[in-house]
Amino acid sequence: MKEQIIDKITQEVMRKMNASNAEENKSKEKNICGLTEFVGTGRGDTIGLVIANVDSSVHEAMNLDKKYRSIGIIGGRIGAGPQILAADEAVKATNTEILAIELARDTKGGAGHGSLIIFGAEDVADARRAVEVALKELERTFGDVYGNEAGHIEFQYTARASYACEKAFNAPVGKSFGLVVGAPAAIGVVLADTAVKAANVEVLSYSSPNQGTSFTNEVILTFTGDSGAVRQALIAAREVGIKLLGTLGSVPVSETIPYI
Amino acid sequence: MKEQIIDKITQEVMRKMNASNAEENKSKEKNICGLTEFVGTGRGDTIGLVIANVDSSVHEAMNLDKKYRSIGIIGGRIGAGPQILAADEAVKATNTEILAIELARDTKGGAGHGSLIIFGAEDVADARRAVEVALKELERTFGDVYGNEAGHIEFQYTARASYACEKAFNAPVGKSFGLVVGAPAAIGVVLADTAVKAANVEVLSYSSPNQGTSFTNEVILTFTGDSGAVRQALIAAREVGIKLLGTLGSVPVSETIPYI
Amino acid sequence: MKEQIIDKITQEVMRKMNASNAEENKSKEKNICGLTEFVGTGRGDTIGLVIANVDSSVHEAMNLDKKYRSIGIIGGRIGAGPQILAADEAVKATNTEILAIELARDTKGGAGHGSLIIFGAEDVADARRAVEVALKELERTFGDVYGNEAGHIEFQYTARASYACEKAFNAPVGKSFGLVVGAPAAIGVVLADTAVKAANVEVLSYSSPNQGTSFTNEVILTFTGDSGAVRQALIAAREVGIKLLGTLGSVPVSETIPYI
Incomplete structure (x- = not known):
């Protein structure tokens, strides 16, 4: 039996399997359930x-x-x-x-x-x-969430924090706010250090597996500052984060479009 | 190469893969290990x-x-x-x-x-x-646990709660007891509301990711009342739960036989 | 279409799928990322x-x-x-x-x-x-970590505990130290009992899903004693653990080389 035929069949089988996955995803879109809630x-x-x-x-x-x-x-x-x-x-x-x-x-x-x-x-x-x-x-x-098989890194930014950021992170309302996450947590430690060294920002909170998280394998740093500084800190941490998480697996990718 | 042949092969490959899964499951049944414990x-x-x-x-x-x-x-x-x-x-x-x-x-x-x-x-x-x-x-x-790729909903009922339900949920011993779970937790909030609106039951406890659970992504409501009311509350919540969880994926199914 | 051809194709497809997994693993080894950290x-x-x-x-x-x-x-x-x-x-x-x-x-x-x-x-x-x-x-x-699809069991031993074991488990520095883990937690209960009955060791701590763990599905026992007793306790628990975990799935295996 020829190698090419096997290859072709293999591709075909894989294509069909992917197709059945796609169909599964499609079924997720049928979000009309007739309930007013x-x-x-x-x-x-x-x-x-x-x-x-x-x-x-x-x-x-x-x-x-x-x-x-x-x-x-x-x-x-x-x-x-x-x-x-x-x-x-x-x-x-x-x-x-x-x-x-x-x-x-x-x-x-x-x-x-x-x-x-x-x-x-x-x-x-x-x-x-x-x-x-x-x-x-x-x-x-979800734009600046980057994942691979080993973990994820996340970056969030707002020029003007409101009450959700205040409730969750004690962010000062109306001010610029940034958030850096690294998982596994070890990566988050370096990202926290990188962010704060890259620009003049003020640390709001540092969370880790045993404090401030629900026992996640993350280190999370939140900070405030002027808008340019917060973005600069996030961009510096993001660059390092993609490299570090990449050492544990494939290149981390965003599933949507980065916005920072 | 004909489409039908590829289809047939695809089916055959899938069948064999499923067969190897079944064999794996079968090995789970060999539960004799020779220990008195x-x-x-x-x-x-x-x-x-x-x-x-x-x-x-x-x-x-x-x-x-x-x-x-x-x-x-x-x-x-x-x-x-x-x-x-x-x-x-x-x-x-x-x-x-x-x-x-x-x-x-x-x-x-x-x-x-x-x-x-x-x-x-x-x-x-x-x-x-x-x-x-x-x-x-x-x-x-396990009869009224319904799951899909996005989460699960669960309903439990007993006409006469005993010491396990008392220890876990503060259920009054000897009385009818019902339990509603929705995961992700957002679904559980609506199920709790639905259950209590559907019949005259008394809320015993409300648990959520940060309180009363071990940080699960669930909202759990427990309640007591007369036997018919408890069942009526559960059946109403179950109907809504299957619809809501279904919006996030495939139709939620029980792996055994519903008993409520 | 002949059965042998289908078999051959099935094997070939599976081989190729495994190969693509292997490649994925290989990519994990590229751990040079150019950062001093x-x-x-x-x-x-x-x-x-x-x-x-x-x-x-x-x-x-x-x-x-x-x-x-x-x-x-x-x-x-x-x-x-x-x-x-x-x-x-x-x-x-x-x-x-x-x-x-x-x-x-x-x-x-x-x-x-x-x-x-x-x-x-x-x-x-x-x-x-x-x-x-x-x-x-x-x-x-990682040598004495044994897993299967249902859970894991773990055994650790050191002839002379130092400051990491002291910080994590209150192990007395300089003394022999042993640790037994069973997951699901029910298995850990029997392993704890088995270890302590097998040799003259002193219990340091007992952890379970709601106490001493981060809500893991484990029971963990730590103990000290003379070097021979600690090892004897571990070996006895390991033998039982492999049998018990095996009743829930395939035979538990170590991914590296057991050292105890």
């Missing part, structure tokens, strides 16, 4: 939901601010930074408040967090709008 | 074990009630609710006590818990019997 | 790094002993015991101190920990040397 889905196995009038006993058990009966919810299996930065834009754009940000130990076997973010609103239309904005922003905020 | 295995990578007379220094380090030298152990990689409800039946059926229920962050890369449950008994035969009953019950208690 | 990589997706002079604000945020400006870092996605025992040898061999040992909930979807270990040194050459020694020792310390 459902808003949409987004990157990172993220779902967006809304409850017009939360049952009072559940509301109490959730320990939410009593002012808001309508809530918007976004939560994903993969990622916390992208969802928090997306929620930050949503809060700026709508008449809502961030009631809770909770970070699971997740990423589906990866090194990081999953996320659950709850918006409060007096009017359900505002809650729904916040969820819609956040889901749409995810495409951008 | 071994009782059996069950769904969810669960193992059942027994120690007739725990070494005193280990017993002390485990911080167990000194009354019991014989212990039965069930522990699995995947699932906590199914194992706890199975242990609940085991406690009803045997002369044993629940000494410990510990929940790891696990499910092998999934969104939920693993479990470790320890029964105490004065006689090793009772401990062994409890483990046997629990392993057998697992087949049923 | 990079030292090397090792088993368990472990990376070794060094910072000659940590930025003062990061140093403060990390809450490290101010005495040391140079730090060595090893951190991996898979494993904590192997990295800690490797760091223990590194501390013996170099003029460094263990500043931090942090354990993430990781192992890439497995049942155990990842790790982050930080060495402090006055001279960066010492920090680098410690990292080099630790990375090299990993090959040995």
